[in-house]
Every structure is written in C-alpha cells, then in structure tokens.
Amino acid sequence: MIxxxxxxxxxxxxxxxxxxxxMLCAAFETYLNPDFYQKEExxxxxxxxxxxxxxxxxxTYIAQSGNPDLFTENEIKEQLEKLITLETFSDINKDLFSQISQSPLPDQIIVDLTKIKETLPEAIREVANEYVEKLEPCTEEELMNISTGIxxxxxxxxxxxxxxxxTNSIAGIESSDTYKNIPPQLSFDLxxxxxxPKMLIEFMIQKNNLIRAILIALFVIPTLLMGLIIFKPFKSVLRWIGNAFFWGGLPLLFMNMTIDGTVKVVTTNIAAQNPNIDLTQYEQTTQFITTIIKFLTGNMVFHGxxxxxxxxxxxxxxxxxxRKNDDIK
Structure with missing residues (x-):
C-alpha cells in the first residue's frame, strides 16, 4: 500500500x-541546434x-498605391522568389549557422552577399518590367496627381x-551607384x-546532445525509480512504467492542434476588435509565426x-x- x-x-x-x-528537448532539437537549420525541409x-x-x-503596399488589383498574391510571391531564390536563401542560411556552430564561437559572423549582389540587378529589372507591362496610360485625373515627374x-x-x-527608373538602372553601394558582405561583431552570455551560447550549441541526454534522463530516472518502488510482480512494474509513458505522452500528441486553435481564436478576436486591420497581412504574419512555432511543437508531437x-x-x-502466469497455474 505504502x-x-x-x-x-x-x-x-x-x-x-x-x-x-x-518542450525543452524539442527546443534543443530545433531552435538551439545549428544542424536543424540546414535541413532541406x-x-x-x-x-x-x-x-x-x-x-x-x-x-498591402501596392493596394495603398492606388492599384489594388495590379498583382495577385501568387504573382507577388513569384516576383519575390525571383529576387531571392530558395538556393540563395539556403546558401546564406547554411553558411550562417555553420559559423555559429564553430568552437569557440567566432568573434565575427560574416554573411556573404556576393551572390545576391550579382543577381539582384537583373532580377529587379525583370520584376520592374512585369510591373510596368501591367500599367495603363494615365488619365487626366492621374496626370494632375503627378506633381514631380515619374x-x-x-x-x-x-x-x-x-x-x-x-522600368529603368524603378530598377534604379539610371543610377550607377544603386547596386555598387550594396556591401559584398554583412558582419556581426560578437x-x-x-x-x-557568450559562454552560455557556446555551451548550448556545443553541448547540445549532452543537454538533450540530461533532459531525457530527468524523465527516465524517476520512471525507473517508480518501477523499483513497485518492484514486483513484474507485470505491475510494466503497467506502472507503461502508464508513465502513455499518459505522459498523450497530451503531446495534440500540441499542433492546440497551436492552430489558439492562433485561430486570437486572430478572430483581434479582427473583431480592429475592423480596420489588414486581415490578409495579419493572417500571413500569424501564419509565419505559426510555422516557426510548429518546428518546436512538431517535435513534441513526435515525442508523444x-x-x-x-x-x-x-x-x-x-x-x-x-496470461502466461495464468496458464502455468
């Protein structure tokens, strides 16, 4: 009984x-793990x-400029993908986190912008050209609103x-210094x-696997201790330990659903209280935040x-x- x-x-x-x-283990598997940021998915x-x-x-910006129907959301996405490709984004990201994972932590983190600097002029010109092709001749009213040239x-x-x-004006081609002034690299002085704080960052990154092992041990040790207290019969030990795993993991299965539900409720309330808010932009903002959060909660679901x-x-x-014991009897 005792x-x-x-x-x-x-x-x-x-x-x-x-x-x-x-949650802590998932954080060290994701946000605090430089290798995580180099995974393709x-x-x-x-x-x-x-x-x-x-x-x-x-x-939102284009809509405020007076041409709300000039580009659809998908068309804008396509233009952004031309300006910054997935390949460029991946290269910068991998280079950045490979530097952060060095031991000891470097005094400077350098982000190479050479590739962006080389491809940006042509990409911007292409985007500007597609934009201009959609423009119509100015009406008299629009001409009156243009106070100083283009x-x-x-x-x-x-x-x-x-x-x-x-097109040349938008792309900045008329100014030879427009792209020359873009630095070839950005540096962050650490x-x-x-x-x-620097030692703490180094410890969390360099001892990532050790910290995760300690967090797992904090679950396993009390579970084994509980089994030792029960001690016998062995089937009871298995059931007690099984309960710890099952009921401990069950709530974790619903972490993503909890995040989705919370975001939906918050978004609905904010939209109701602020009728003038740009709902599309706000939803995309919350979607971006939700995507980042789900990296963490997705691992928690896996734990569950x-x-x-x-x-x-x-x-x-x-x-x-x-059953085997009953058969023996």
Missing part, C-alpha cells in the same frame, strides 16, 4: 514535468513562410514617357558580447507518438506475462 502511494506521487510528478521536458518551409509574409506586406512607384504611364524609362507507443507496448507485454 509503495503504491509513493509510486503514485512519482507518477504524478512525471506527468507534470513531461510537457516541460519535451526546414529551409523550404521557412522560405515559403517568409515569402508568403513578404508578399502580404507588398500586396514617381518612385508609378501607378500609370504618363504621355511621352516610355515603358523602358519607367566580440563585444559579455563573457557569460514514441512515448504512447512505448506505453501501449508495455501494457500489452504485461497482459501477455499475466
């Missing part, structure tokens, strides 16, 4: 700390989310101005970081699947042992 009470207390403790341990999801977020901002982002084509001139599977397997094994 053993069962102690085992129940430990089981309750395990069930309480499991979500926290899973992660790069693609992040890239798509960033492009969608950027297209929503540009769509605007930075024109909404129509004034008489006497060619599409080529407008030498000014205080010693303790593994734990529930182990729990079910141990329970079935305990039934088989119980």
């Amino acid at each position: 053993r069962n009470i102690f085992a129940s207390i430990i089981l309750l403790f395990i069930l309480l700390i499991t979500p926290l341990l899973s 992660v790069l693609e999801e992040t890239y798509d989310a960033a492009i969608s977020y950027g297209s929503a901002i540009l769509q 605007q930075t982002v024109p909404t129509c084509i004034p008489e006497g101005i060619s599409k080529e001139e407008i 030498s000014t970081l205080p010693a303790q 699947i593994v734990m529930v599977s182990i729990g079910v397997a141990l329970f079935i094994l305990s039934l088989l042992i119980s």
Whole structure:
C-alpha cells in the first residue's frame, strides 16, 4: 500500500514535468541546434513562410498605391522568389549557422552577399518590367496627381514617357551607384558580447546532445525509480512504467492542434476588435509565426507518438506475462 502511494506521487510528478521536458528537448532539437537549420525541409518551409509574409506586406503596399488589383498574391510571391531564390536563401542560411556552430564561437559572423549582389540587378529589372507591362496610360485625373515627374512607384504611364524609362527608373538602372553601394558582405561583431552570455551560447550549441541526454534522463530516472518502488510482480512494474509513458505522452500528441486553435481564436478576436486591420497581412504574419512555432511543437508531437507507443507496448507485454502466469497455474 505504502509503495503504491509513493509510486503514485512519482507518477504524478512525471506527468507534470513531461510537457516541460519535451518542450525543452524539442527546443534543443530545433531552435538551439545549428544542424536543424540546414535541413532541406526546414529551409523550404521557412522560405515559403517568409515569402508568403513578404508578399502580404507588398500586396498591402501596392493596394495603398492606388492599384489594388495590379498583382495577385501568387504573382507577388513569384516576383519575390525571383529576387531571392530558395538556393540563395539556403546558401546564406547554411553558411550562417555553420559559423555559429564553430568552437569557440567566432568573434565575427560574416554573411556573404556576393551572390545576391550579382543577381539582384537583373532580377529587379525583370520584376520592374512585369510591373510596368501591367500599367495603363494615365488619365487626366492621374496626370494632375503627378506633381514631380515619374514617381518612385508609378501607378500609370504618363504621355511621352516610355515603358523602358519607367522600368529603368524603378530598377534604379539610371543610377550607377544603386547596386555598387550594396556591401559584398554583412558582419556581426560578437566580440563585444559579455563573457557569460557568450559562454552560455557556446555551451548550448556545443553541448547540445549532452543537454538533450540530461533532459531525457530527468524523465527516465524517476520512471525507473517508480518501477523499483513497485518492484514486483513484474507485470505491475510494466503497467506502472507503461502508464508513465502513455499518459505522459498523450497530451503531446495534440500540441499542433492546440497551436492552430489558439492562433485561430486570437486572430478572430483581434479582427473583431480592429475592423480596420489588414486581415490578409495579419493572417500571413500569424501564419509565419505559426510555422516557426510548429518546428518546436512538431517535435513534441513526435515525442508523444514514441512515448504512447512505448506505453501501449508495455501494457500489452504485461497482459501477455499475466496470461502466461495464468496458464502455468
């Protein structure tokens, strides 16, 4: 009886700390793991989310410029993908996190922009040309609103101005310094970081696997202790440990659904309280944030699947042992 009470207390403790341990372990598997940012599927999801977020901002900007129907959201996405390709995004991302994972942490993190600098002029010109091709000749009212020559982002084509001139103006081709002023690289100085934060960053990155092992041990050790307290019969030990795995992992299976539900409720409430908000841009912002969060919760769901599977397997094994003992009797 006393053993069962102690085992129940430990089981309750395990069930309480499991979500926290899973979240921390998932964080070290994702956000705090430089290797995570070099996975192709992660790069693609992040890239798509960033492009969608950027297209929503540009769509709002174009709508405010007076031509809300000039480009669809998909067309804007296509233009952004021409400016920054997935390949360029991946190369920069991989280079950045390969530097961060060095030991010791370098004094400077350098982001190479050479490829972007080389391809940007042609990409911008192509985007500008597609934009200008959609413009119509200016009406009298539109001409009256043009106070000083060609605007930075024109909404129509004034008489006497060619599409080529407008394209060159938008793309910045008339100014030879437009692209020359883009630096070939960006550098982030880490030498000014205080010693303790820098050591903490190095420790979390370099000892990533060790930290994850410790977090797993914080679940396994109390679970084994609970089994030792029960001690016998063996089928009871299996059931107690199986309960710890099953009920500890079950809530983790619904983490993604919880995130989706929470975001939907928050979005609906904010939209109701702020009728003037740009709902498309806001939804894309929340979608981008949700995508990033789901990298974490997706791993927590995986933890839940593994734990529930182990729990079910141990329970079935305990039934088989119980039946075998009954047959012997």
